[in-house]
């Protein structure tokens with residue numbers, strides 16, 4: 240057998256050859272597409288009489304290239320980590336400067352059922368809302384106003400930075416507050432074609448997590464509802480023989496650990512590894528809530544619905560520690576003015592329950608903003624016991640007990656949220672208002688509440704000079720954050736490209752020298768585009784490895800006997816020890832590590848072709864390297880979820896029933 244080889248080319252690393260060939264044909268040397276097939280390489284001059292004889296120095300060159308690629312990847316990764324650190328610090332400072340509890344206002348557009356007047360009572364600026372009422376005007380300043388025209392996308396853009404902060408390890412709480420029918424559920428859940436914050440956030444966190452290979456993320460999800468003092472688990476499995484109603488009504492206890500960590504005892508907490516799973520659970524939770532709505536009269540707008548994502552972070556970037564943070568997304572019950580409505584009985588109790596819990600929430604947030612020593616998470620509880628005592632003195636024990644049970648239960652909302660409203664956490668409250676004249680009274684109540692939550696900072700109105708200074712600082716930090724993010728993305732692109740080259744070399748090395756992939760080795764291809772597969776990086780990596788492994792033809796994968804010969808210890812030392820492996824361990828199908836070999840023997844040609852096809856197959860099956868893939872939950876398509884499993888709002892016919900249930904208290908007068 241005669242193989243002709245250019246001896247000089249044998250010592251050239253593959254990328255040099257590629258570069259030379261690429262530039263000769265006007266190709267981008269970085270691109271793998273358009274590379275000539277090995278079979279197309281021109282014949283060379285040197286010749287060997289036996290195919291099994293491959294110069295040792297060529298093997299060394301290949302090993303060195305692999306070694307260098309690994310070094311390059313680890314250097315890039317460490318740069319990426321420090322950039323991520325910079326980005327996190329900048330983002331955190333921005334959020335702190337803007338305020339750790341921010342209040343936005345969204346104005347609902349007019350609905351076809353609304354009576355529209357020529358002169359609208361609400362006018363908006365970027366941070367101000369003006370309300371006209373009987374000849375007087377009242378102005379409210381908030382952090383951001385989302386006018387009637389604001390789309391779901393506009394809302395999500397404002398929420399995005401705080402989500403990033405959740406992945407960075409902070410406890411986060413996003414709350415939708417407002418009068419019944421002003422669009423809280425629309426903002427949080429959305430509609431099929433206009434997804435709300437929760438489904439977008441689920442998509443965004445998995446997408447962002449899949450891009451960060453320096454941290455390993457784990458996610459789990461829970462959903463519950465607070466209705467008239469009972470906590471209802473919305474993801475509990477339905478036990479056979481019991482209606483969901485009975486199963487879900489189990490009253491759960493809240494536990495506060497010494498370190499301040501709050502846990503709802505017995506609450507279903509399910510691991511989720513990708514967006515599809517999470518959205519499936521979210522749909523289940525929403526339906527559970529819907530079911531109870533149809534069965535329990537008036538429960539629709541009389542409850543708070545809470546979705547929690549627990550985020551676990553571990554890995555090199557956080558020095559081997561495991562950190563857990565929480566993201567709460569809350570659709571609060573509708574606030575009502577009880578005196579105006581003149582409601583009685585159950586409706587009055589529900590209204591009181593919601594208003595009390597909302598007022599307790601306002602107290603807690605206001606206290607936190609004032610950075611008071613005592614935060615009244617349980618203030619309502621103390622009050623309730625005093626009330627109960629007084630009443631018992633007056634021998635109205637029964638009445639007092641009923642009231643105290645209700646009040647205790649209502650404070651549960653603030654108890655559950657206490658570790659996401661305290662130090663180091665960040666909260667965003669989206670207050671919703673109606674554009675209608677007849678709702679102006681309730682609109683003012685809502686905006687007063689919003690002002691109260693924001694009161695302390697706005698009372699300390701900064702001077703113009705200080706305001707400018709603050710804005711300058713924020714934009715400077717924002718630039719730093721964006722620069723770090725851009726650099727990080729570039730690094731990511733470089734890592735992906737180097738990983739592809741490394742992977743090719745490793746494959747070439749294994750196929751040539753019959754060594755097998757080291758399971759602990761960096762043998763990943765490019766990271767998958769999160770728009771196609773949204774999962775945790777670890778999962779994506781595993782899938783990629785499997786894919787790579789399966790892409791080898793059978794004769795190139797290890798047999799039981801060869802695995803036995805090649806102990807794991809041998810495999811682990813590919814870069815250092817493999818170069819000393821004897822040539823006689825190679826099979827007759829092996830060829831030199833350098834792809835500059837030309838050949839004339841037909842069998843050899845077949846092997847080379849199949850090897851080349853493998854590499855091309857791998858390229859086609861790995862998603863393209865995107866320099867800056869956009870995660871933004873704005874892409875509302877959910878490609879991989881079957882139609883019947885997609886996140887959808889409540890069924891229209893059910894919605895019809897619900898809207899009848901949604902008795903507006905103002906209509907009861």
Ligand SMILES: Nc1ncnc2c1ncn2[C@@H]1O[C@H](COP(=O)(O)OP(=O)(O)OP(=O)(O)O)[C@@H](O)[C@H]1O
Pocket residue numbers: 346347348350417418419420421422423424425426539540571572573671901
């Ligand atoms: N920004 C918006 N754009 C279009 N439609 C909206 C918007 N906001 C609310 N709506 C519509 O207004 C109606 C009431 O909204 P929604 O049910 O979200 O109110 P809510 O505040 O959640 O009420 P409740 O307190 O009873 O739960 C729905 O039909 C919804 O589609």
